[in-house]
Amino acid sequence: MTEIPKEEMLLKCPSTCAGCGSLLALRYILKAAGKDTILVIPACCNSVIQGVYPYMLHTVPVYNIAFAAAAACASGMSEALRAKGQKTNVIVYAGDGGTADIGIQALSGALERGEDFLYICYDNEAYGNTGMQRSGATPLGAITTTTPNGKRVVKKDLDRIIEAHNLPYQATACASYPADIYNKVKKALSIPGPKFLHILAPCPPGWRTPSEKTVEIGKMAVKSGIWVLWEKEYDKLTISAPSRAAMKKPMPVIDYLKAQGRFKKVDEETAAQIQANVDKNLKKIAAEVRIQEETA
C-alpha cells in the first residue's frame, strides 16, 4: 500500500464547485511533491479557486501566468533555479484548454528543449472557468455551451502529441485514483527533464453529474476504457493496475455516457461510434504492450 502523508498542502478554503475533480487531484499532487515546490498556473479553473488576494489556498508558492504561457514560464523558472543550484520542483497545473489548445505551442517548445519540470494537465474536457465552452479535449457527443447539440468531432489525442516529444516520463491518471496520482507524481519528480501527466478530472457542473458522484464517474471512465491509466518511463509502457483490470472486461461505454447529463443528446449511432473508438484505442494500447513484451 502507498503511504500518503497526512499533512495537507491545501488549506480548507477553496472556492471550487462542490465535487471538483481538479482540486481532488491537486491535493495528492502536492502531497507527493512536498514543500520544495512551485506551482505555475495559467488561466484555468485553478487560477480562480485559489482565493482572492491577499488570501491563498496553497502552502507552496503559486505563480499565475497568462493562458498560453505556462510551459514557457516554467521553462524560465526551472532554468533560473537550476542555474542557482536549486532542485525545487516546478510543476505546471493547467486545464485542457490551456494545454491542448492555446498553450500547446509553448508546451511543445518546452518539451522539445528538454526543460526540467513536470507539466500536469487536469482535463475536465471543456473550458470550465469560462462556463463550459468546448475545447479540443471535449469528447465526441458532449454538450457544452458552444456545442449545445453535442460535439461533432472527436477529442484531440493530446497524449499521442506529447508522446511524439519522446519524454523521459509521461503518464495518465484520474482524480478518482489518488494513490495512482501520488505514485506517478513521485516517480515523475524523481526523473530529470520534462515530464507530463494527464489527469482526467470529472467536473460536476460541466459534466452535469451530481457533485457526490465525482469519484464514481471517474472510475466509470476507467472501467469503460474511455480513459486508460498508463505510464511510460522512457520507452517502457506500463498499463496501471485499475486499467489492467478494466481492459480484461471493459464496462460498456454507454453506461458511462448515461451517467452524465452532457451526453444526453448522444444518439445510438454516435454511441456506437464512441464505443468503436474506445475498442480501437484499447486494441492499440494492448498491441503496443504486446509488441514491447515480444521485443524485450
Added chain:
Amino acid sequence: MSDKLVMSTGNKAVAAAVKMAQPTVVDAYPITPQTEVIEAIADYVESGDMTARCIPVESEHSAMTACIGAAITGVRVFTATSSHGLLYMHEMLHWAAGARLPIVMGQVNRTIAPGWNIWAEHSDSLSQRDTGWLQIYVSTVQEAYDATLMAFRIAEDNRVLLPVMINMDGFLLSHIMQPFEMTEPGDFIPPINLPHAIDVNDPHGYGAMSPANVHYQFRFDMEKSMRAAREVIAETEAEFAKRFGRSYAPVEEYLCDDADVVIVAMGTMGKEAEVAADLLRSEGIKAGVMRIRWLRPFPELNVAGKELVVIDRDYSFGFGGVIAGEIQARYPEAKMARIIAGLGGQEVTFEDMAEFVRSRKIGTEFWFGISEEEQ
C-alpha cells in the same frame, strides 16, 4: 579602467553590454534585424565568456514569458526582439511590468507588415507605450552600449523595479559599424536584489485574483515607480558620466539655448538632425535639436519661446504622429509643425530635415514624400 575602442554594429554593442552585465538567463527568438544580438550572446556563452543559460524558445510570447519565469526567482535576465516579435510579446509585456520584474530587452525598431518590410520605423515600440515598460531610444553604437549597461542598473533599482526596453533603429543603427569604447562597468551595476523573489521557504501567491481597490493600488504603485524612475535615471546617468566620462540626459539638446526653431526626433533621425541644425545655422536660421531619449518616463522639454518641428517615424491612424501628440498633451501651448517621415525605412537626410524647418507651417501635419495636393 581599460577601455577598448572597438568597431561594432549596434546589435553587437548591445550584446557586449549584456556580456558585461552577466545575466543568469537569456532567452530569445530570432527576428530580423535583431538576430545578431542573440547570435553574439550565443557565441559568448559557447566560448565561456558568459555563463548565462540560453533558452532557445519557440516564440516571442514564450521569450517574454520565460524571462518572467526566470526573473521572479531573483536572477538577472535579458532578451531581444524587433517589430512583429515585440507585438507577439504584447500580452506578456504587461505581465512583466505588472509583476514588477526588472527585465532588460534590446528592441530593434522595424516596420510592421503588411507588406513585409524590415526597415526602420518606430510604430512597433510606440504601440507598446502603455505596457509599463521604460523606453529609451538610442542614436549611436556607443549610446546603445552605454544605455544597455545603464538599463540593468535602472530596472533593478528597488525604487523602479520595472522592465526597460532599449530601442535602436533597424539597420540604420543595428547594422551600422561605428567605433565605441567597450567600457568595463566594474561595480557600476550592483548585484540584483529582487525583494519579491519567489521563495519556497516563504510561500506567497503571485498574480492571484485581485479586487478593484487592490488593483488600483498596484497600478498606482507602478506609476509611482515610473515617477521615481526619472530620479533614478538622472542619478544613474550622472554616476555613469562621473565614472566613464560620457554624459547623457533624458532629452539631448543640441544648440537649443538660443534657438528659435527646434527639430524634435528620436533615434538616428534625432542624431542626423544635428547636421541639419548646423546647415540651418549657416543659413542664418537659429535652429536646434531636441532628441528624446527616454520616452517613458516622459521627459521634460524646454519648449518655451521655440517653434517645434516634430518628426514622427510612426503614426496613430485617425489621430496623428505619436510623439507630436504626446508633446501637445504635455505642452498644449507648444507651437509645432508635425512631420511624418521615415515610415517603412524611407530615407530622410539632414537636407530633408533642414527643408522641414525652412518650409514649416505651424499647426499643420505634413507627410514627407506625399504630394502637397494629396495632403
